[in-house]
Amino acid sequence: MRAEIISVGTELLLGEITDTNASFLASQLPMLGIDLYWISQVGDNRARLVEVLRCAWQRSDLILITGGLGPTEDDLTREAIAEMLGERLKIEPTLKREIEEIFAQRAIKMPISSIKQAALIPSANVIHNTQGTAPGWWVERDRRILVTMPGPPREVQPMWHKEILPRIRQRFSGAIIFSKTIKTFGLPEPAIEELVSSLLSSANPTLAVYAKADGIHLRLTAKSQSQEQAEGMIAPYETSVRSILSEYIWGTDDDVLETVVGHLLTEKGLSLAIMESCTGGLLATTITDASGASTYFKGGLVAYSNEAKIAYGVDARLISDYGAITEMAQAMAEAARLRLGADIGVSTTGVAGSDEMEGKPVAIVYIGIDDSRSKRAIKGNYPGDRVWMKRWVTTAALFELKKVLSALD
């Protein structure tokens, strides 16, 4: 089973947009046990599109195409497939009526050009599009399957999940590939690799280590005949990873730190307030990206100046005393907690960006946490530019908060 992805659109060749459809579709194939061999991008040019399709039809069993299904003259995917297969396009009356209904619902007059979206070739079946007027095609011929989808990712993804994935699953019942990702923070990649080195040589499941924006991820991947079997193969490896890296693990798969922290706060009925200096608002906005944050997040103070720290209730004497950065971080967390009537206060402070201290580029940052019973300050070194450092410290603060919340009874 050799698969190929083709993305159609001149805007891809002009570099106006990045082809996220191809990476989305590519990420979906391993769990189906389908090997992807080729991805290509081609412009809205009929001759070149036909050439790419001919090549794909020769070398691949499954061809996934996005783009070129719009109503304008530039949209040539349907025409190119018809030419490549030597079939004729015909307007399908039911499809035409459906498209007319979509326009009627939107109270817009249907442009004449939209009729071409109702065209089919004999080998094609319609794939329903819940998000737009362009239906997809499912083409089967000569032991090959060719699937067309529209270009906009917000149309591609629902169409893939609802219509195409189930059909492909039904059709190909080969070995599947199943993955589980374990997310860690606090140890660098080489240290993690050394700790789990005995597991890295396993052939099935495999273990791979990736450095990501929110820490180091470990991905266990099993190839097997069924999902259950794959999960069973992965389980003992996951147990090993968990026992080796226990306190550094904060989540799995689709978890993000802000929702992990949000669930813990909700579960324990605790509220949160923050005072952030070097993260400049990124910690607050990350927390409020989690749905339901208003139930536990009281608010945040972005103390980007010393006046602000004092105005927010931090002892002015701490500010003039550069050695007292531990106390400063704790005082900021406490002031946020008290000022906003929250159960837990978190702070970030340090020197960001291109500033220097004693001739050295500095990114020494303290994260303060005050859970009303105890106060702590965690020191970290963060090299890199300002925007990167903001992100890293925000991740570290949420991770430290997660640890504190998990330990609370």
Next chain:
Amino acid sequence: MRAEIISVGTELLLGEITDTNASFLASQLPMLGIDLYWISQVGDNRARLVEVLRCAWQRSDLILITGGLGPTEDDLTREAIAEMLGERLKIEPTLKREIEEIFAQRAIKMPISSIKQAALIPSANVIHNTQGTAPGWWVERDRRILVTMPGPPREVQPMWHKEILPRIRQRFSGAIIFSKTIKTFGLPEPAIEELVSSLLSSANPTLAVYAKADGIHLRLTAKSQSQEQAEGMIAPYETSVRSILSEYIWGTDDDVLETVVGHLLTEKGLSLAIMESCTGGLLATTITDASGASTYFKGGLVAYSNEAKIAYGVDARLISDYGAITEMAQAMAEAARLRLGADIGVSTTGVAGSDEMEGKPVAIVYIGIDDSRSKRAIKGNYPGDRVWMKRWVTTAALFELKKVLSALD
């Protein structure tokens, strides 16, 4: 001049990363007057890589390749090019010494595998890599040019700008394409298209309208023999666009709103403080993404609860009075300004996310601005999900602040 881009790496075919190198390189070619016809992604597989290269060598004059230049066995771009061209790889002593020096500087022992990065074929010249150990290749043969670059974007982009772009410029002196982008906010795309409709039919320069995260962009593109000529062709069109859309324009080309606002504040010697409710910290973190923000940004208050608004100095009576949202926005802006001793206060308040008010999904937002001489509150409707709304209101707040700052004498 037909160009082609090839991106090498199995991680692209697994959907683990999105190919931003291809869109970066694609975006660079129009201004050189080079037509890009093909982009493809291929895995770390020698046979398939050779096949893609053979095909490219037949159909294209300029082939740009990224990826597969690392030191491991998986990295096969050099080997595949040598095979495709029927040339032999040989270790180049100068190159070997240079790579050894990079390791010496980092005080790391050079792994034996890294020697292969010093390999060349007779048709290849070295392209210097300032960001890593893998040099690029500039291959010329049979009236074709083939260029290899490493995979990491942070190595590709400097190598392109410093080494490859100048050589390509020198080589191809055909017609160039030059673009200028004018950025607006406050009018929807169809309204802009209607206002500039008379300019949209122009063939050279062309005018195109794009909806982006920070508003509507208008791009003027001229095809000409020289940059000066192209600029001259664009100038009168830019004047027209500026006179039609004047108050909605906030920047050009690489401008972002936070630096436009930052420059205005610096120029006028004014400081800024904010109190944000529905944007949840995104306004503060966007402001602090601009380098130098600490000189004008005093701080921000993320008032995610009513207690927080009161604690920050907003009159409690305003909170219980739902009709007084205009006054609330103004009071928040004033409280931020006074509390943090700033010249200008900005606020955002409204109902975010999935909440409802009187049975309707609400996203009515007010932006408050207090410049110490006058107060205003600007109302806006923001449909869409919470994260999207946060972004849109943040953009609107910076745009409104930009208008106020521009009008100040």
